[in-house]
Amino acid sequence: MIDGMITDPPNIDRKASLGLALRQRILTMELAPGAVLDEVALSEEFGLSRPPVRELMRQMAGEGYIELEANRAARVSSMSYQSLRDFFLLAPMIYITANKLAAENRTRAELDALKQIQQSFQKAIDANDVEGRVFYNDEFHRQLGEMAHNVYLVPSLRRLQIDHARIGKIFYTHPNTPRMQEELELASRQHEEMIEAVERRDVDAAGELARLHLELSRRNMAMYATPEGLEAPTL
Template sequence: MKTNVIEIDQGDGQAPSQDRKASLAQSLRHRILSMELAPGASLDEVALAEEFGLSRPPVRELMRQMAAEGYIELEANRAARVASMNFDSLRNYFLAAPLIYVATTKLAARHATKAEIDGLKRIQEQFRAAVEGNVVDDRVLENDQFHFAIGKMAHNPYLLPSLCRLLIDHARLGRTFYQPRDERMDSELAEAVQQHEDIIDAIERRDAEAAGAVVLTHVNLARRNMASYVTPEGVTVPVEF
């Protein structure tokens, strides 16, 4: 399974504190996106500090940072928890997703550089390989990287934070879409791969309207399966939005 966890070399002593803090951040993000840590799960600061050789203050600082990013939730006098996924949060996700994906993709078609488009093509190659290799975690993570890259290509500092927050729940919900359960879902996964190619083509042609139309179709394709099939522990899936 592909991971983004930074290896720690403790050879003749521990790695610098910042390296260990970065490793903890990468590990927590991966555990949350992969659903290894379920929505609403409590996070033990003491255990995490011991696991990564850190004192409590940098762990608390990281928790505040990740709460600002949307990965976890903090409340007074309670342990930090993985961001929940309930009726309200999922309803808000499905309402916001089309708006944000369309906006960022249309702007990417207007502002992306050739180097950025080339980078998007490389990510798409990795995504296609993950789909063909039948590795669910890699499918989810490469899809996340694909849409994040488009968000950066939009060159809009107001939209990118919203997209990053959206991608957290997209990754968690997407584990169902990227693990097909029947022939129809297999077919739709192949369709999603082609839609990525069509998005790249529209961006490269500077056709913002076409790019927006394709990504809207792409979002709706995934939405049907996410809403119908996703039932991870801790999640209550609304029937209608």
């Protein structure tokens, strides 16, 4: 602020805002898998020149959010049967390890931040806020990854989380049902139990809860893909 006037934020702040917005739009499926990213429109929306936008695109491609190919526009990372299969094959190993290391290495400040994220996740469930549920579930597991304090684990976890969030948005967008609400409340209780296990540094319990939590995700996906049939009327 200069002489009582608000000045425009520097390019670095605008670039950070663009990065945050793109990540959120991708995770919540506002930008669908395979969608073309309009570099010019993004530059204009966030008041940036083209070079910092391109630099951000390269960074996000390295993180797995975006696909870059020569002589083609940037696109949101695609999803397919193979990517879903790969996710559920590898995710247990990464999430279980993250939880175990978080229980070993967490700090009090990190644990307090995890509790705050969980409160926001529960509020999103109570408000039937699909995008909020997806976003805060992603933040919850991202925070656990940070608490692991392992430079080799975090990149793999973050890449898995991109598709985890998008899977959640796909399979929780259809109309709410009593069974779905029960599953969401179970997921929230598992979060609470993870917090308790990490707080008491119970490595085995933290790892087992991660396994159960992923099994819940897998079951929900199967429930959506193959819904229960309706009862035939009695003749």
